[in-house]
Ligand SMILES: *[C@@H]1O[C@H](CO)[C@@H](O)[C@H](O)[C@H]1NC(C)=O
C-alpha cells in the first residue's frame with residue numbers, strides 16, 4: 001500500500017505546485033539549443049497599445065502578416081509581444097484565439113514570440129474600447145499599464161490576474177512556437193514606493209501562477225534598474241533564465 005500512496009502524493013504535488021525553477025544546467029541546455037536569438041519589441045503598425053493590438057474590433061491579421069514577413073526577411077527570429085489582462089478578461093476565448101493567430105503567423109516566418117504579461121506604462125488605468133491617438137514624436141505614448149495601477153494596489157483583484165496567467169500559459173504550455181514568457185517587463189520602471197511594495201508581493205505569485213501549469217518554455221522578468229533592489233532580487237530568484245535591459 002505504501003508505494004501507491006507515495007505515488008499519489010507525488011502526482012498530487014505535481015498538479016498543485018507545477019514545475020520547479022530551472023537549474024543553471026537546464027537554463028544552459030535551453031540556451032544552447034536556440035539559434036542566435038535576435039529581435040525587438042513588436043506592436044503592429046495599426047495599434048497604439050496592447051488593447052488596440054488584441055481587441056476584436058481592431059485586431060488585424062493581414063497587417064501582422066505583412067509586418068512579420070518583412071521582419072523575418074531581416075533575419076529576426078523573435079518578437080517581444082506585450083499582452084494585457086483587460087483584453088483577456090473582456091473576452092478570454094477571443095483573446096486566446098487571436099494570440100494563437102499571431103503565434104501562427106510568426107511561425108510562418110521563423111519567429112518565436114516572447115510573450116509578456118505585466119508592465120508599467122504610460123496609461124496607468126487603461127479601459128477597453130477606443131484607445132487614444134498616439135502623441136506625435138512621443139515613444140509608446142499610448143501604451144497601457146498592466147495590471148492597472150488601481151488593480152496592482154488592490155490585492156482583492158489579483159485572482160482575476162491569476163486566472164489570466166494560468167489560462168494563457170496553460171493554453172500554450174507545450175507549444176514550441178513560443179520562445180519564453182516575460183512575466184513582468186521592467187517592473188519597477190517609474191513606479192513609486194507604494195506601488196513597488198505591492199509589486200514585490202505580487203511578482204513572486206505571478207511566477208508561481210505561470211509555473212503551476214508546467215510550461216516547457218522558460219519564465220523570465222526583464223530587469224530594469226538594479227540587480228540589488230528588492231524587486232531585482234525577486235526577479236532573479238524567480239526566473240528560469242535571467243534577462244535584463246539598460
Ligand atoms: C503538456 O504535455 C504533457 C506531457 O506530454 C502533458 O502531461 C500535459 O497535460 C500537457 N499540457 C498541456 C497544457 O497541454
Ligand SMILES: *[C@@H]1O[C@H](CO)[C@@H](O)[C@H](O)[C@H]1NC(C)=O
Pocket residue numbers: 124149192193194195
Ligand atoms: C503612487 O502611485 C499611485 C498610483 O498612481 C498613487 O495612487 C499613490 O498615491 C502614489 N503614492 C505616492 C506615495 O506617491
Ligand SMILES: *[C@@H]1O[C@H](CO)[C@@H](O)[C@H](O)[C@H]1NC(C)=O
Pocket residue numbers: 230233234237
Ligand atoms: C534571493 O535568493 C537568495 C539566495 O537564495 C536569498 O539570499 C535572498 O534573500 C533572496 N532574495 C529575495 C528578495 O527573495
